[in-house]
Amino acid sequence: MREAVQAFVGLGANLGDPGRTLTQALSALATLPRTRLVAHSRLYRSAPVGAGGPDFLNAVAELSTRLTAPELLTALQQLEHAAGRERPYRNAPRTLDLDLLLYGSARIGSAALTVPHPRLRERAFVLLPLRELAPHLVSDADLAAVAGQRIAPLPPTSSPS
Structure with a gap:
């Protein structure tokens, strides 16, 4: 049997009920075959x-x-498809976006998949939650480079909608 690999997945949503969608997506990730959900960050707006x-x-x-x-x-x-994801144009609003950010130490460059994710270091909405889970993967310089992007953690008791 194949050895388990640590992978990080970015989740995002801005259509419908994003809080509920992300909660359902996390539950769905936990049910993928041969996969275990180890941890997840809090939600960020x-x-x-x-x-x-x-x-x-x-x-x-x-x-x-x-x-x-x-x-x-x-x-x-x-x-994504089960959550109603459509791709009418690049960066369109979406019901659910799941990006494979990192797959162990793999470097993959194919027509279908690039790992590490090519814009990983350009997005505060990836770097801040990733740092929660794996601080060694996100440097202070990485965060400084995206400091101008508006992002805020949701309080744990708030209703994410």
């Missing part, structure tokens, strides 16, 4: 980057998976 539309809710999940990176990507895309 962030301004869209390179797009219009309402604010996003974002989080990052840490997985331990025996799926290959392409298998995991396919599973993530199936979850």
